Amino acid sequence: MIIFPAIDLKDGKAVRLFQGDYDKMTVYSENPVETAKGFKESGASHLHIVDLDGAKDGQLANFETIKKITGAAGMFVQTGGGIRDEERILKYLNSGVSRVILGTAAVRDFDFLRRMVDKYKEKIAVSVDVRDGYIATSGWTETTGVKGMNFCEKLAKAGVKTVIYTDISKDGGLSGTNLDAYEGLSKIKGLDIIASGGISYESEITELRNKNIYGAILGKALYSGSLDLKRVIELGERDGS
Numbered sequence: 279m280i281i282f283p284a285i286d287l288k289d290g291k292a293v294r295l296f297q298g299d300y301d302k303m304t305v306y307s308e309n310p311v312e313t314a315k316g317f318k319e320s321g322a323s324h325l326h327i328v329d330l331d332g333a334k335d336g337q338l339a340n341f342e343t344i345k346k347i348t349g350a351a352g353m354f355v356q357t358g359g360g361i362r363d364e365e366r367i368l369k370y371l372n373s374g375v376s377r378v379i380l381g382t383a384a385v386r387d388f389d390f391l392r393r394m395v396d397k398y399k400e401k402i403a404v405s406v407d408v409r410d411g412y413i414a415t416s417g418w419t420e421t422t423g424v425k426g427m428n429f430c431e432k433l434a435k436a437g438v439k440t441v442i443y444t445d446i447s448k449d450g451g452l453s454g455t456n457l458d459a460y461e462g463l464s465k466i467k468g469l470d471i472i473a474s475g476g477i478s479y480e481s482e483i484t485e486l487r488n489k490n491i492y493g494a495i496l497g498k499a500l501y502s503g504s505l506d507l508k509r510v511i512e513l514g515e516r517d518g519s
Contacts, residue, residue, distance in 0.1 A: 279487040279514040282326040282356070282472065283317040283507060284497040285310050285347065287340040293330070294498045295449070300334065300417070306501045310343060314351040317500075320507040324354045326442075326474075326495045332360020333381065334417030341369070348374040358405050358442075359417075367394060371401060379442060381405035382415040385422060385429070388436070395437050403440035403472075404433055408459075409447065418446055427459075430466055440470045442495065448476025449497075455482055457489075464489045478504055483513045 285292050288300075292307035307313045314325055327347060331339035338360050348355045358379025361367060370378050377400070384391040384404045395402050407414050408426035415422060430441055443463055445456040455476040463471045470492035477483070478499045486494055494514065499505040 280493040282324045282495045284326045286328045288330045314347045321511045327357040329359030345373045379403045400439045405442045407444045434468045442472040444475040
């Protein structure tokens, strides 16, 4: 299982929100490039970056910062937040990003998503962010009537390879993740599931790996010191329990 340290960007700084609330934000670094380098030094090969400004208002507010991180870190970078047309997809891919993440755009315009997946294949991932079972969009500020699990099944049929699934109620709380959701998601054929939101314990890394979950995104647990990146990378790479 691949471990993805997370860098959430707001105003060019590395921050963390509590359950997606922009009013409950903690700034962890004024220099996210150095943060990324630190993750690499600890053994990380993959990085997850979200433009929080972009996710909320649809603008690529942190593009230059993401470009600098990608160039300096020398890691596999997946990024999302405000990517809602093909021009922006190309802008990121041409800047060195390995995989772009569609969230709001995937929910609001499924035909667009199909076209992008047909064209860019595995370079397109979809972020499925769920509150009380239903997908939230626009930086988690709006909740739709679309059930997250059903949407994941629809994504698999459309040829999407990678899905980042977040239970918003668990995000940033350091109280554990929604393991039951990943049990169900692991049964959807053809999808690489990346777990996100609230992963706080080594035992969860082991359980997710044993469920054949493809990846796990770690944010606050790393920044707070609750989990050690070197250790969880080792756990993610182990075979069996």
